[in-house]
Amino acid sequence: MAHDAQNLVLSFEYWLNKAVEWGQATTLESQQDVCLHLPKLYEFLHQIYETLKQMNFTVAIQRFPLIGQLVGRLCWNPFVVGYEGCQKILMCCLCCLYSKEPQNPVELKANEWIWNLLCHLLSPSELGDAEACPFLLTLGYTPTACYSELIKNMVLSLVTELKGNLLNGLNIQRRMSADRVHAVSVLCTPLLTLPEVTPLLEALLTYCDWGIQEPLSVQFLAAVNEALLQKKIDLSDSAVLCLWLRHLPSLEKTVLHLFERLISIQGHSLGDMECIIKDSLLLRVAHHPSVFRIIDEIFRNALLETDGNSKVLTIIQVFTQCFVQAHQEHNSQNKLPLKTYFLHNHPLLVMALLKHPLDLPTALWCQHLKGITEMLKAATEDTDSRSHRSLFEHWFLLIHFGVWVDIAAELLLTSETETSDALLWLLAFYYNPHENPQMSQTLVEARVASDRLVMLSCSPTLSVPKLLAAVVADSTETSTRHPSTNRIIQHLLVTHLLFSSRGHTIAKGFITHMTQTVETAYEVSNMLARTAHRLSILGLKYQRQIKLAHELLQEISV
Amino acid sequence: MEAILENLERFVEVLAVSQSDSVKDWDHLTVQRAFQWCSYFQHIHQRFQTHGLIRTALEDRLCVINKELKTSMENYRFVSFEDLGFCEEILYAFLLQNPALPKVLYEFLLSELKDGSKPMVNCISRIIRLKAASQVLLSITSILPNSLFEPLLLTQAHSLIKYLESRTKHLSQEEQLDRVNEVLSRIPRPCVFQLVSTVLAIDDIDTNISKLLEQWLVEDVVLFESFCSSLHCELLAKLAARNSKLEAAYLSFLTKWGQSMEYDTVNGCWRSNTFERAWEKLQDHFSWLLKGPQTLREATQSTLKNLIAQDGNFNVCGISIWTDLLLVIKGSLSGDGADSG
Numbered sequence: 006m007a008h009d010a011q012n013l014v015l016s017f018e019y020w021l022n023k024a025v026e027w028g029q030a031t032t033l034e035s036q037q038d039v040c041l042h043l044p045k046l047y048e049f050l051h052q053i054y055e056t057l058k059q060m061n062f063t064v065a066i067q068r069f070p071l072i073g074q075l076v077g078r079l080c081w082n083p084f085v086v087g088y089e090g091c092q093k094i095l096m097c098c099l100c101c102l103y104s105k106e107p108q109n110p111v112e113l114k115a116n117e118w119i120w121n122l123l124c125h126l127l128s129p130s131e132l133g134d135a136e137a138c139p140f141l142l143t144l145g146y147t148p149t150a151c152y153s154e155l156i157k158n159m160v161l162s163l164v165t166e167l168k169g170n171l172l173n174g175l176n177i178q179r180r181m182s183a184d185r186v187h188a189v190s191v192l193c194t195p196l197l198t199l200p201e202v203t204p205l206l207e208a209l210l211t212y213c214d215w216g217i218q219e220p221l222s223v224q225f226l227a228a229v230n231e232a233l234l235q236k237k238i239d240l241s242d243s244a245v246l247c248l249w250l251r252h253l254p255s256l257e258k259t260v261l262h263l264f265e266r267l268i269s270i271q272g273h274s275l276g277d278m279e280c281i282i283k284d285s286l287l288l289r290v291a292h293h294p295s296v297f298r299i300i301d302e303i304f305r306n307a308l309l310e311t312d313g314n315s316k317v318l319t320i321i322q323v324f325t326q327c328f329v330q331a332h333q334e335h336n337s338q339n340k341l342p343l344k345t346y347f348l349h350n351h352p353l354l355v356m357a358l359l360k361h362p363l364d365l366p367t368a369l370w371c372q373h374l375k376g377i378t379e380m381l382k383a384a385t386e387d388t389d390s391r392s393h394r395s396l397f398e399h400w401f402l403l404i405h406f407g408v409w410v411d412i413a414a415e416l417l418l419t420s421e422t423e424t425s426d427a428l429l430w431l432l433a434f435y436y437n438p439h440e441n442p443q444m445s446q447t448l449v450e451a452r453v454a455s456d457r458l459v460m461l462s463c464s465p466t467l468s469v470p471k472l473l474a475a476v477v478a479d480s481t482e483t484s485t486r487h488p489s490t491n492r493i494i495q496h497l498l499v500t501h502l503l504f505s506s507r508g509h510t511i512a513k514g515f516i517t518h519m520t521q522t523v524e525t526a527y528e529v530s531n532m533l534a535r536t537a538h539r540l541s542i543l544g545l546k547y548q549r550q551i552k553l554a555h556e557l558l559q560e561i562s563v
Numbered sequence: 564m565e566a567i568l569e570n571l572e573r574f575v576e577v578l579a580v581s582q583s584d585s586v587k588d589w590d591h592l593t594v595q596r597a598f599q600w601c602s603y604f605q606h607i608h609q610r611f612q613t614h615g616l617i618r619t620a621l622e623d624r625l626c627v628i629n630k631e632l633k634t635s636m637e638n639y640r641f642v643s644f645e646d647l648g649f650c651e652e653i654l655y656a657f658l659l660q661n662p663a664l665p666k667v668l669y670e671f672l673l674s675e676l677k678d679g680s681k682p683m684v685n686c687i688s689r690i691i692r693l694k695a696a697s698q699v700l701l702s703i704t705s706i707l708p709n710s711l712f713e714p715l716l717l718t719q720a721h722s723l724i725k726y727l728e729s730r731t732k733h734l735s736q737e738e739q740l741d742r743v744n745e746v747l748s749r750i751p752r753p754c755v756f757q758l759v760s761t762v763l764a765i766d767d768i769d770t771n772i773s774k775l776l777e778q779w780l781v782e783d784v785v786l787f788e789s790f791c792s793s794l795h796c797e798l799l800a801k802l803a804a805r806n807s808k809l810e811a812a813y814l815s816f817l818t819k820w821g822q823s824m825e826y827d828t829v830n831g832c833w834r835s836n837t838f839e840r841a842w843e844k845l846q847d848h849f850s851w852l853l854k855g856p857q858t859l860r861e862a863t864q865s866t867l868k869n870l871i872a873q874d875g876n877f878n879v880c881g882i883s884i885w886t887d888l889l890l891v892i893k894g895s896l897s898g899d900g901a902d903s904g
Binding site for chain 1: 640641642643645646649652653656659660669670673674676677678679684687688689690691692693694695696697698699700701702703704714715717718721722
């Protein structure tokens with residue numbers, strides 16, 4: 006605590022010196038220096054405010070004898086006051102220094118000083134240079150109207166200069182130089198959350214020169230992105246695209262921000278996920294191939310880092326669904342075909358996976374899945390392209406379209422057996438995309454489990470113990486099983502409970518056996534939510550299953 | 564509708580009082596009610612800003628109320644329809660700056676600012692930041708050279724147009740000119756000339772305000788002379804090119820100027836009795852006119868030719884100022900051409 010207090014005193018000196026320095030010099034460099042320091046200044050002022058609000062004026066002045074100087078100087082600096090955070094916290098500090106019942110002349114004087122300072126901040130005087138005629142600005146207009154009008158014109162003049170256009174037929178201006186663009190971008194950083202300044206942001210972001218160096222300041226780009234993330238500003242899609250193409254860290258930050266929001270969703274609702282994704286700016290500009298590729302790259306890393314966490318799988322799947330839907334709704338002449346977004350894979354495979362289940366008759370789903378499996382098999386077994394990288398690419402592609410894997414699991418248990426090998430292979434590949442012999446072992450184990458489940462679904466006397474016995478025949482079997490086999494069996498069990506004719510009778514009783522650890526409860530919930538969401542898209546005939554899935558989700562969360 | 568209009572009248576009066584000494588009689592309840600009015604009219608603004616008929620009705624009523632209050636109050640500030648959208652912050656700023664506000668109410672306003680999460684903080688924040696933003700943007704345009712354009716002047720010109728429009732509404736032609744005279748006479752020179760010239764340069768030439776300003780300029784010869792003397796020749800030539808009445812007045816001003824000069828035979832040059840009417844300056848005026856668009860150039864040339872003819876068409880230096888003028892300008896213009904070629 007004492008250490009913190011000592012630090013505050015030291016920072017106080019630093020910032021007071023800064024404030025003096027900024028007040029004396031009005032060069033471009035000193036103004037840029039103010040702009041670059043604003044976020045740090047805000048942090049410091051926040052600390053001061055937290056201290057001030059616990060004390061009265063006299064104590065405050067003992068603690069920080071030069072507080073009036075600091076606050077006063079900062080209030081006179083338009084760059085500081087223009088920055089929303091600093092402006093608000095300065096107001097708060099001023100109000101903390103006010104004494105309701107002044108006990109001595111100093112406190113009286115301080116109250117008067119506070120009033121003067123507030124009037125200074127609000128009054129329309131001291132605008133412009135001495136030659137400018139202040140008469141009209143105060144000619145019966147409210148200050149807000151004056152400022153708005155003035156800002157509008159200044160923004161317009163800068164925008165015109167940036168675009169190099171004619172202005173009102175008065176001047177033909179030269180286009181701004183890169184240095185000047187850089188300076189303007191730094192200087193308008195504090196103002197960027199003011200709606201009146203938005204046209205200037207758009208013009209800066211879409212400004213293009215063909216030089217090698219980025220003319221816009223990095224702080225400016227990062228601040229614009231931050232304001233976008235906090236929904237403090239609204240920019241056109243093209244400006245947002247320019248921002249992210251100019252500044253990759255901003256794009257990465259936005260993707261991570263989306264990821265964080267999706268992961269922190271309470272419960273497993275895919276509908277909630279969809280809302281968040283559709284609300285994100287990312288979806289609006291993801292049609293740009295570079296942006297899509299970066300997003301996909303981040304997904305890829307997330308998948309590798311989390312070792313295929315089921316929530317991450319779901320996020321990728323839902324994002325892809327939203328992306329494909331947005332692409333189809335987007336009516337633009339020059340939009341790229343969807344398959345071009347998945348350049349690492351065979352176009353036919355991509356096309357097959359892109360097919361929406363609703364666009365195919367249900368009777369053809371098996372054939373379609375068989376086709377997908379064959380293509381995947383051929384691609385992964387092709388000795389020329391056989392490498393970890395290629396294997397991963399195919400698996401990663403399948404993750405985007407996980408909905409087909411869920412359909413495969415459903416068909417495996419409910420339809421004829423002629424395609425069951427292919428369906429099982431797809432399921433095994435989804436959960437264990439490794440080469441033989443791991444994959445073969447998984448296939449054998451999954452085959453045993455699925456056969457038993459199919460047999461049970463015909464049995465008229467299905468019960469919890471019977472179902473348990475079917476999947477955990479003996480303890481040696483479970484202990485030597487490959488972990489991915491357990492995930493497949495889990496998937497099949499959930500499908501069995503929802504789809505087999507008698508599964509629903511024991512579902513609630515059985516689900517507790519499947520969700521004994523936090524981990525499995527999480528996995529099962531995720532799978533139920535995914536299935537419920539898929540079925541709600543596919544139509545009314547699944548009402549019973551959807552209802553059951555929601556009930557089971559409730560059961561687990563209790 | 565009539566109820567809204569009546570409420571509007573009461574509310575604008577409240578805003579007016581909030582800037583006056585009478586605010587000393589306000590209590591907590593009055594302030595609270597005033598802020599409730601604000602939220603109500605912000606809502607009205609939001610709802611009708613794109614509704615043509617209702618908006619016009621509100622604007623017309625505001626115009627009447629403003630006019631009435633202007634006559635009864637000194638330093639009265641106009642309330643526009645746009646202002647209604649931000650009336651909360653306007654009221655707050657009026658009250659806070661009013662020294663007549665009772666101490667307890669002033670403290671109430673301060674307490675609203677003390678905690679960053681209160682809604683009042685956001686509303687006051689906007690107005691403070693707008694002022695700061697104006698200063699920042701002004702400093703960008705002044706500190707970084709290369710900006711030829713003066714946004715402050717342009718803003719003032721736009722304000723002047725808006726102001727004159729609102730003040731001349733529903734008046735006869737004659738009354739309108741009187742009103743313009745009255746408004747412009749309150750703006751000091753040469754500021755008023757810069758403003759008027761900017762309005763004439765940006766506004767369409769056939770708008771009522773442009774016509775009124777042009778009339779105001781050309782009707783008074785002395786005024787027009789000081790107008791011409793205080794502005795740059797380039798701007799004057801631009802205005803003349805846009806507006807034929809100004810062109811005629813400008814040329815007749817220059818003619819009078821030239822005719823007032825005498826030839827100094829000892830030094831071999833044209834002289835006038837004041838520094839402002841120097842021979843070089845007259846050249847400047849004419850050369851900008853001759854560099855202008857074709858119609859302006861032709862009008863200027865024909866004026867000069869007529870003047871030369873009136874003086875007897877002599878082709879010798881020192882007899883007609885116009886002959887000499889044309890000679891010098893032609894020389895410098897072709898010199899320019901040779902330089903750039």
